[in-house]
Amino acid sequence: MVIDCKCFRQKYFMTPPEMAMTNDDAKEANEFQKGVRHLLENGVRKLPSKYVLPLSDRPSVDKEQPTVAKSSLKLPIIDFAELQGPNRSQVLNSLSSACEEYGFFQVVNHGIPIEVIRSMIDVSARFFNLPYEERSKYMSSDMAAPVRYGTSMNQNKDAVFCWRDFLKLVCHPLSDVVSHWPSSPMDFRESVATYAKETKYLFLRIMEAILESLGLWGATKDDRTPENDEILKQLGGGSQLMVVNCFPPCPEPDLTLGMPPHSDYGFLTLLLQDDVEGLQIQYKGEWITVEPMHNSFVVNIGDHLEIFSNGRYKSVLHRVFVNPAKLRLSVALLHSLPFGYMVRPSPKLIDDANPRRYKDTDFATFLHYISTCEPKKKNFLESRKFT
């Protein structure tokens, strides 16, 4: 659709624009569906009303240094190489405290070659630099599509949009899905598939450590119950969804967010962020910025692991703020059990002192909920709790 940019801008890009949208405007409003990069490519220089959050939901910023969040945090660091060595039990203690207190930690010495990581970021940047016509080939409203390009969180439902474009790629089973992924840039499929395989391996090793820290799994065969062997096996063949996030520079970052507060649905998310800050986690009732750390992964507990651990490990709310100058890229890999599997607290973590806190949760219902509702913070997880 060709739009009259000047007219479009006049209607939607006043600051702060309080204008209500009329039916006549609906056609032009479809432009928002094309994403944030598209708006910028069409010369938009002010924040459209569609992206302006109510006052109470805006990122609070330090008045002295606008757009820089107040407090920042170095997450607990888990040295993956050390986890494999003689100090494993000490690292497991740190891991357990991090999962209980923050629901987040940072993994260093992870063993994934730096070239694999660089290629992932580089090929993502080149994908988002492709002309809109090329990117938009992958737009789809089918939540189960192996590839989906889109914007905001749920562009069919969100009343206020967030300042984010994304590419979602189903990564399991790799051999079935790769041929559906973008064929441009030319090296896209190869770089992403290598990255997905390496990350899956790391995820499984971290999951073993997490199960061990919960007293459910051990270094020798004798310490492993068939139930937990089975969980690891299922996670090995389970879902892996890649979300490549692109947060372009934003003309008025104090009025909007790149991603609103949410928790991730799976067991663990392995997040790669470039060197631009943006991630904030909720800690003791405040939003704290996670400082990017070179060559590391941010790992967070998802809703399914909170349920599986019967509430011992926390799936914590996080959000993304944007900035006026720099484009930010992040790659989140969400891992869980196979679709159709029931998620429930491990029986070993239920006793008189720790009664069962969550109902059985069917994965399909879970995904249906997140695909049909506006992000409502942790309501779904709350609804799975026994009161």
Ligand SMILES: O=C(O)CCC(=O)C(=O)O
């Ligand atoms: O970009 C980030 O730092 C966070 C991304 C995220 O939370 C997600 O994709 O679920």
Ligand SMILES: [Fe+2]
């Ligand atoms: Fe997330």
